[in-house]
Amino acid sequence: MAINKIIYFLNGWYLADFERELCLDKFEAWEHGPVLPKVYQSFKSFGKNSITVRAERFNPTTRLWYYQHYKFNDEEIRYINFVFKSYASMSAVSLSKMSHVEQGPWDLVRNPRNGEVFPKGIIPSRLIRDYFLRIRRVSDT
Numbered sequence: 001m002a003i004n005k006i007i008y009f010l011n012g013w014y015l016a017d018f019e020r021e022l023c024l025d026k027f028e029a030w031e032h033g034p035v036l037p038k039v040y041q042s043f044k045s046f047g048k049n050s051i052t053v054r055a056e057r058f059n060p061t062t063r064l065w066y067y068q069h070y071k072f073n074d075e076e077i078r079y080i081n082f083v084f085k086s087y088a089s090m091s092a093v094s095l096s097k098m099s100h101v102e103q104g105p106w107d108l109v110r111n112p113r114n115g116e117v118f119p120k121g122i123i124p125s126r127l128i129r130d131y132f133l134r135i136r137r138v139s140d141t
Contacts, residue, residue: 016129
């Protein structure tokens with residue numbers, strides 16, 4: 001659970017700071033918070049234990065599994081490391097509670113207001129970006 005939440009916070013801050021996604025996949029509002037289904041599937045077998053392998057992806061054409069490669073530039077790597085350090089020491093339960101705040105993206109998708117509909121429980125990037133921008137404005141005051 002912690003890895004999904006850390007990626008969620010990382011993507012949220014990245015959206016707020018750079019107006020673009022760090023993660024191409026979309027977060028879904030699952031019971032225990034925002035989840036990238038591919039990340040969940042890659043690491044669910046570890047449960048509460050440390051993750052000891054890299055993420056793999058299945059290629060349906062070759063019918064083979066291969067390691068997932070990501071290409072980040074130096075600026076992105078520095079940013080990722082900075083944000084990661086801010087959240088890495090927190091427990092999965094604490095991270096989950098932080099992602100469940102009222103009027104936050106997860107809450108708005110799980111408990112829609114004003115007749116909004118969120119197909120497949122997907123959390124729109126605009127909700128994530130706007131939420132992290134609100135956090136920044138509140139902390140700056």
